[in-house]
Amino acid sequence: MHRTRTLAGPLALAVGAGLVLAGGTGTGTAQAAEDRNVARNAGFESGLTGWTCSANSGTTVTSPVHGGAAALKATPAGLDHAKCSQTVAVLPDSTYQLSAWVQGGYAYLGASGTGTTDVSTWTPGSTGWQQLSTSFRTGPSTTSVTVYTHGWYGQAAYHADDVSVFGPDGGGDGDPDPVVPAPPSGLAAGAVTSSSVALSWSPVSGAAGYHVYRDGTRVQSVSGTSATVTGLTADTSYGFQVSAHNAAGESARSAAVTARTAPGGTDPNPNVPKHAVTGYWQNFDNGARVQKLRDVQAQYDIIAVSFADSTATPGQIVFNLDPAVGYASVADFKADIAAKKAAGKSVIISVGGEKGNVTINSDASATAFADSAYALMREYGFDGVDIDLEHGINSTYLTKALRQLSAKAGPGMVLTMAPQTIDMQNTGTEYFKTALAVKDILTVVNMQYYNSGSMLGCDGKVYAQGSVDFLTALACIQLQNGLDPSQVGLGVPASPRGAGSGYVDPSVVKNALDCLTRGTGCGSFKPSRTWPSLRGAMTWSTNWDATAGNAWSDAVGPHVHNLP
Known part of the structure; x- marks a missing residue:
């Protein structure tokens, strides 16, 4: 309960240095049909192949992972902030969407050498997976760009997975295009209250997240395999479905499950006052x-x-x-x-x-x-x-x-x-x-x-x-x-x-x-x-x-x- 760690220093430094917090510069043009993820080994399934990490700060781990069987773990030490990067092949005058899933300590995602305005985004850390995303536009003669992740001095190790540099194929050997995931299975209703229903389902390979539907209307989007739908009416029956999605699109919806909310008027903790x-x-x-x-x-x-x-x-x-x-x-x-x-x-x-x-x-x-x-x-x-x-x-x-x-x-x-x-x-x-x-x-x-x-x-x-x-x-x-x-x-x-x-x-x-x-x-x-x-x-x-x-x-x- 009593802790002494402070987050103020790195945050203040990052903001004071004019760090780009969200979004890129690309005004964008319509992407061509051959758009793909031009990053190599984007999910770290082949170890650190294609990636270079400063001061040997990076390794791959099997837990936690966002997708697949592996993820990057990079640990800042001393004056090194655990930067891991790779150079990707791009086309000139083109817009690319850059994203990655991260968790742990401070985590940064960026692109340099774009030929226009370099970009970066960051998060102050979390115990669960978060998606960082931004975009950049290449210059008139740019054929390669360096994409990178890094942590922050004195902060805990960060994890990164499922990096995507999505845009026109620059002729490199990037990862295969993602495919639309399969519909989720195993949808089940758990505990209910007078105003909520808890749902859970089985994970879907290749899914970046899930959409939850109540009686045919999307009501929630989550990254994990559970959700609690709230704001419901007491003693009422509802039908629920979920779908999986990734960069390629959204799956068909799962089989429906029906749940009925509890009658209203009960106080689960009678000794706890309203305030x-x-x-x-x-x-x-x-x-x-x-x-x-x-x-x-x-x-x-x-x-x-x-x-x-x-x-x-x-x-x-x-x-x-x-x-x-x-x-x-x-x-x-x-x-x-x-x-x-x-x-x-x-x-x-x-x-x-x-x-x-x-x-x-x-x-x-x-x-x-x-x-x-x-x-x-x-x-x-x-x-x-x-x-x-x-x-x-x-x-x-x-x-x-x-x-x-x-x-x-x-x-x-x-x-x-x-x-x-x-x-x-x-x-x-x-x-x-x-x-x-x-x-x-x-x-x-x-x-x-x-x-x-x-x-x-x-x-x-x-x-x-x-x-x-x-x-x-x-x-x-x-x-x-x-x-x-x-x-x-x-x-x-x-x-x-x-x-x-x-x-x-x-x-x-x-x-x-x-x-x-x-x-x-x-x-x-x-x-x-x-x-x-x-x-x-x-x-x-x-x-x-x-x-x-x-x-x-x-x-x-x-x-x-x-x-x-």
């Missing part, structure tokens, strides 16, 4: 005031016990009560949980944190997580779980794990998440995909609006952390891309000592809450609408709040509880 305050309770002593659960301030509606520990069995978690907290026995701790629940609070076990890591990347590890988490719920009386995994997640298997846990725990389970800002920049990230895939059992996503540096808001502008605009413009991304307002909360430090950066005064938190729910108190960014049912706010931590004299909960708590 709730979440606080993390520290099961360790790091200089903040040591608390027993009984001492946690009354303003907190959801108390996340931090943290569970992993075992040698992938996916399995346990809880070890730290003697530093001062409990005479585990039984006393359990009694405090029971007392908080009797007072109408929800007490959940948090998984992850800055140092904790639980690997859920297979069916076996998903089951191990669900079984062990449910065992902790039964042993200690926890109401649910919080997912605060900060070292990368696999949306497919984490979704399976959470659904298995929900099936065991029942509809009253409280499920919260605390992703970092980079994890919720778009619906293609693994965290965002997970949140949407479990939307029907999800209580709230309390994104951490700190320790991140500047980030993009929903309007495409860059906002610096520590401002009301940072809170509102980033929350807007979640609110506009599938999460219900009741599933969005603002996660902030309780005091300047609670995080390395990003602390905001409680007055800023209150302004952001008012901006999002009432349309007042906004900064330079003002959303086009309001979301009165926004869930509320979260803080790290109840201990740091107590250290600062409960200044955060005394100010923010009543404000949250008095939202519309």
Whole structure:
């Protein structure tokens, strides 16, 4: 939860240097019939054949991959930013569409030697695959262009796959033209709510993504093999189909599956108020005031016990009560949980944190997580779980794990998440995909609006952390891309000592809450609408709040509880 890494430096440098962020220069002419992908070994299926990587920074891996069986992994080191490039044959005075799928650390895609204006585009990193794309036009005598990917100094390794330089054949030995993929198979409906249906299907070879249809109308496009269709009417039957697509076109639609939404009017978490305050309770002593659960301030509606520990069995978690907290026995701790629940609070076990890591990347590890988490719920009386995994997640298997846990725990389970800002920049990230895939059992996503540096808001502008605009413009991304307002909360430090950066005064938190729910108190960014049912706010931590004299909960708590 408490992290010190900052993203501000490279982002500020890239923007300050006038980096082209989107699009190319090509005004374009109609492409000829012989257009093709002129890149060689575009999917890295033949290792690094055709590619040159600086300082031996590149290699090929079998996981993660976007398509096929291999992808590029390139690792910046020292002053080297892991540039991998190849020279492609092109025709003069022609327009080419350049794209690649990337994930991991900062990733750049560009073309140089175009004979006109060189282009580049980039992304600040993600845990899921994202497509970078731009275009360029060749000069009157240009017959070759260098295309490249690279990372950024001091950042994590990036992955790239399925590079495309699509345009007139320049006479080189580029990869074969893509073919339209086959229709998806195995479409199935999963969990339903009164307003949503979860869908999943089998992957299709050569597909770059999938379109989802509801009763014949396209309603969603995704890169993975699952989606949750929202905005549906309660107790209503719908027909769904999916298609696969790539650069060559769209497949026929799959066989249809029918699902009926649940009746309305049920509250899956009756103890969680409409507007709730979440606080993390520290099961360790790091200089903040040591608390027993009984001492946690009354303003907190959801108390996340931090943290569970992993075992040698992938996916399995346990809880070890730290003697530093001062409990005479585990039984006393359990009694405090029971007392908080009797007072109408929800007490959940948090998984992850800055140092904790639980690997859920297979069916076996998903089951191990669900079984062990449910065992902790039964042993200690926890109401649910919080997912605060900060070292990368696999949306497919984490979704399976959470659904298995929900099936065991029942509809009253409280499920919260605390992703970092980079994890919720778009619906293609693994965290965002997970949140949407479990939307029907999800209580709230309390994104951490700190320790991140500047980030993009929903309007495409860059906002610096520590401002009301940072809170509102980033929350807007979640609110506009599938999460219900009741599933969005603002996660902030309780005091300047609670995080390395990003602390905001409680007055800023209150302004952001008012901006999002009432349309007042906004900064330079003002959303086009309001979301009165926004869930509320979260803080790290109840201990740091107590250290600062409960200044955060005394100010923010009543404000949250008095939202519309």
